[in-house]
Amino acid sequence: MRRSQLLPSLAVAISLLFAASSQALSFYDTGVIGGSPGASLLGVSLSAADVGSSFDIDWNVSLPGNDLSATASYQIVALSGTSLTLGITITNTTVLNSTLTNADILAVGFGVTPDASGNLLSTASVFDQLSVGSGPNQTFPGGFKGIDVCVYGQNCSGGAVAQGLHAGDSDTFTLDVMGDFSGGSVDLLYFPMKFQTNLGSFEPGGSLIPEPSGALLFGVGLLLARAPLRRRLRV
Numbered sequence: 001m002r003r004s005q006l007l008p009s010l011a012v013a014i015s016l017l018f019a020a021s022s023q024a025l026s027f028y029d030t031g032v033i034g035g036s037p038g039a040s041l042l043g044v045s046l047s048a049a050d051v052g053s054s055f056d057i058d059w060n061v062s063l064p065g066n067d068l069s070a071t072a073s074y075q076i077v078a079l080s081g082t083s084l085t086l087g088i089t090i091t092n093t094t095v096l097n098s099t100l101t102n103a104d105i106l107a108v109g110f111g112v113t114p115d116a117s118g119n120l121l122s123t124a125s126v127f128d129q130l131s132v133g134s135g136p137n138q139t140f141p142g143g144f145k146g147i148d149v150c151v152y153g154q155n156c157s158g159g160a161v162a163q164g165l166h167a168g169d170s171d172t173f174t175l176d177v178m179g180d181f182s183g184g185s186v187d188l189l190y191f192p193m194k195f196q197t198n199l200g201s202f203e204p205g206g207s208l209i210p211e212p213s214g215a216l217l218f219g220v221g222l223l224l225a226r227a228p229l230r231r232r233l234r235v
Contacts, residue, residue: 027042037202042191107151114183120176141194190205192205
C-alpha cells in the first residue's frame, strides 16, 4: 500500500476508535475521599448502550516488603428500567512472601445511584452471601458510606480468614441489582474491598484499569504525525 493510501486508512481507523470510545462507559472521580488507606473514590455511569461490554477495577495497598492487590471484571449482562445484571469475577493478585504470609479478601461492594438492593443469581465458592443497605445508611469497613450492595463469605464487616478469597485465587458470581432505573442510567460507586492479612486489615476503594484503546489511539496518532514528516525530509 502506498503512503498516500495508508494515511487515509489510518485516519478512518482513528475516527472509528473515537466513535467507539464516545459510546464507552463513563468513569469519573466522585470527589469523595474514603477507605483505609484513604483515597479519592471512583464512579462509573452505565446505560443500556453498555450492555454486553465490561470494565475492570483494580485495588492496591502498599505494605512494607509487598503490596496487596486485586482485580475484578464487571460484565454488564442486562439493564432494564428496574434491574441491572452483572457478571463479576474477582482475582486476588497478591503475592505472599515471608513478611506477608496471608492476605485474603473477605468482602466487596459498591454504592448505587439511584439507591438499589441486590440479589445473587449465582454464587461462588467464597462470595456466596449478600447484604443490601438503604442508601447513605449502609456502611462498609474502612468508613465507606452509601454502600448499597456488599458480597461476602461470612459477613460484610469481615469474618474468618479461612472464608476469604486467598492470594492467587479467583471467584465468579452473577448479581442482580434492583432499583428504579427508568431514567436510563445507573451509577456504580466507590467499589470498597476488605483485605484481612497477618499485617492487619485494609479497606481500599477501587481504581480504574485503563483500557488499551487509549494507548492504541496514541500510537496511531504518532504514525499519522510522523509519516508526513518523513516524506518532507526525503524531498
